Amino acid sequence: xxxxxxxxxxxxxxxxxxxxxxxxxxxxxxxxxxxxxxxxxxxxxxxxxxxxxxxxxxxxxxxxxxxxxxxxxxxxxxxxxxxxxxxxxxxxxxxxxxxxxxxxxxxxxxxxxxxxxxx
Amino acid sequence: xxxxxxxxxxxxxxxxxxxxxxxxxxxxxxxxxxxxxxxxxxxxxxxxxxxxxxxxxxxxxxxxxxxxxxxxxxxxxxxxxxxxxxxxxxxxxxxxxxxxxxxxxxx
Numbered sequence: 001x002x003x004x005x006x007x008x009x010x011x012x013x014x015x016x017x018x019x020x021x022x023x024x025x026x027x028x029x030x031x032x033x034x035x036x037x038x039x040x041x042x043x044x045x046x047x048x049x050x051x052x053x054x055x056x057x058x059x060x061x062x063x064x065x066x067x068x069x070x071x072x073x074x075x076x077x078x079x080x081x082x083x084x085x086x087x088x089x090x091x092x093x094x095x096x097x098x099x100x101x102x103x104x105x106x107x108x109x110x111x112x113x114x115x116x117x118x119x
Numbered sequence: 120x121x122x123x124x125x126x127x128x129x130x131x132x133x134x135x136x137x138x139x140x141x142x143x144x145x146x147x148x149x150x151x152x153x154x155x156x157x158x159x160x161x162x163x164x165x166x167x168x169x170x171x172x173x174x175x176x177x178x179x180x181x182x183x184x185x186x187x188x189x190x191x192x193x194x195x196x197x198x199x200x201x202x203x204x205x206x207x208x209x210x211x212x213x214x215x216x217x218x219x220x221x222x223x224x225x226x
Contacts, residue, residue, distance in 0.1 A: 035215065037163075037217075044204075044206065044217060044218075044219050044220045045155075045157075045163065045206055045208075045217040045220070046217065047208070047214070047215045047216050047217060050213060050215070059213035059214075061214055061216075062120060062214070095162055095163070097162075097163075100168060103168045103169050103172065104150075104151050104152070104153060104168055104169050104210040105153035105165045105167070105168030105169070105174065105208075105210075106153065106155075106163075106165060106208070107165050107168070107174065109162035109163060109164070110162065111162060112162055
């Protein structure tokens with residue numbers, strides 16, 4: 001079964017660092033782009049960026065460039081989203097999703113990771 | 120950056136109704152558009168890719184059309200399980216922005 005499994009919920013304080021993960025299985029992890037999407041409470045979906053694990057080519061939304069770092073470790077089929085200094089406004093659900101290999105759509109989604117930043 | 124607008128932002132409909140949601144891009148994107156369904160507390164689900172291709176396993180009552188700047192998602196006969204929020208997403212130049220969403224609820 002093709003799936004993306006994300007790490008568990010996090011509760012952090014402002015200024016702390018965080019790295020959440022997204023592990024792919026059931027397919028060739030290095031052959032598909034993996035994107036990250038933010039959904040703030042009660043709001044819509046926001047595109048953050050995307051990585052190609054095969055060569056770590058990474059593209060960021062201008063809104064998130066410099067705010068987060070997207071990376072991948074192809075040896076363990078895992079993509080990451082990290083923050084060096086969290087803010088309360090980073091409180092949200094974060095999804096990873098796979099882009100179709102030959103079509104334009106995100107066809108497999110992780111279950112989401114809730115990040116809560118509060119003092 | 121390309122902006123997407125959706126209309127309406129919300130609608131109320133009955134089971135069996137035909138529902139149409141529109142997505143407009145701020146500049147032409149050919150057929151580089153997908154549609155998703157999201158239910159509360161769940162991850163989005165891909166319905167349509169490449170503007171008009173039905174994702175495997177998605178009921179045929181869902182269809183997509185359009186190219187360039189104007190796109191449409193149609194649900195031919197609304198079912199109880201279709202009450203959800205629908206998003207379009209464009210795939211241009213790796214800045215894959217989403218539309219603001221359309222919430223479909225029960226009349």
